[in-house]
Amino acid sequence: MKIMIVEDDPVIRDLVEESLIRWGFETIKVINYELILQDFKQSNPHLVLMDINLPTFDGFYWCQKIREISNVPMIFLSSRNTPMDMVMSMNIGGDDYVQKPFHTDVLIAKINALLRRSYSYMDVQINKLDHDGVIFNLEDGTIRYEGQTSVLTKTESIILKILMKQKGTVISRKNMMRSLWDDESFIDENTLSVNMVRLRKKLDSIGKKNWIVTKKGQGYLIL
Numbered sequence: 001m002k003i004m005i006v007e008d009d010p011v012i013r014d015l016v017e018e019s020l021i022r023w024g025f026e027t028i029k030v031i032n033y034e035l036i037l038q039d040f041k042q043s044n045p046h047l048v049l050m051d052i053n054l055p056t057f058d059g060f061y062w063c064q065k066i067r068e069i070s071n072v073p074m075i076f077l078s079s080r081n082t083p084m085d086m087v088m089s090m091n092i093g094g095d096d097y098v099q100k101p102f103h104t105d106v107l108i109a110k111i112n113a114l115l116r117r118s119y120s121y122m123d124v125q126i127n128k129l130d131h132d133g134v135i136f137n138l139e140d141g142t143i144r145y146e147g148q149t150s151v152l153t154k155t156e157s158i159i160l161k162i163l164m165k166q167k168g169t170v171i172s173r174k175n176m177m178r179s180l181w182d183d184e185s186f187i188d189e190n191t192l193s194v195n196m197v198r199l200r201k202k203l204d205s206i207g208k209k210n211w212i213v214t215k216k217g218q219g220y221l222i223l
Helices: 010-022 036-043 059-067 083-091 104-123 154-165 173-181 189-205
Strands: 002-006 026-029 047-051 074-078 096-099 128-131 134-137 142-145 148-151 212-215 219-222
Touching: 002 010, 002 036, 010 026, 010 104, 036 059, 047 059, 047 104, 059 074, 059 083, 074 083, 074 104, 083 096, 083 189, 096 104, 104 154, 128 154, 134 154, 148 189, 154 173, 154 189, 154 219, 173 189, 173 219, 189 212
Parallel strands: 002 026, 002 047, 047 074, 074 096
Antiparallel strands: 128 134, 134 142, 142 148, 212 219
């Protein structure tokens, strides 16, 4: 699989590339930070590592540009350590957030987990789920209801797939995180909460307000 590295610190960029190559990944290093979107279109990577502090435009800007044309998994890399930066990263379409300095083994583990949850569901024979008027296309991550359509990120797609396949059953936050990330040591409660809020907003936009029910102290379900 191809990993696109958008990192302007050459030391970190080369270190990450070496680790990825050792794990058998193909890498695409961005050098011209004004042509990030063009490089993305040409290379068509399976995952993007996006630094926040970049020349000209920051990583948030480029994430939004990429999200206009693709739901490719994206992990933000940043030396910033404020909760707002993490929330901002998730709200604009990021799937995970790694704070610098980081251990490359942790980054690789996050990459592998994100790739598994992003692409494994595409191997199933069922490519659509239909419940209560909502049609969820697993192949392109679109949800449709009464003529209204919205596009989900990879993480949002996995969350909705879990809930729709087990409709009527309460899915605990712990089980949800296990299904999403495989290894709970690499995620936190805030990541799940932000993705759930984002998914609910997209459901609201197509007319399915409050479709995902929260059972306090228990978890989530779709009736």
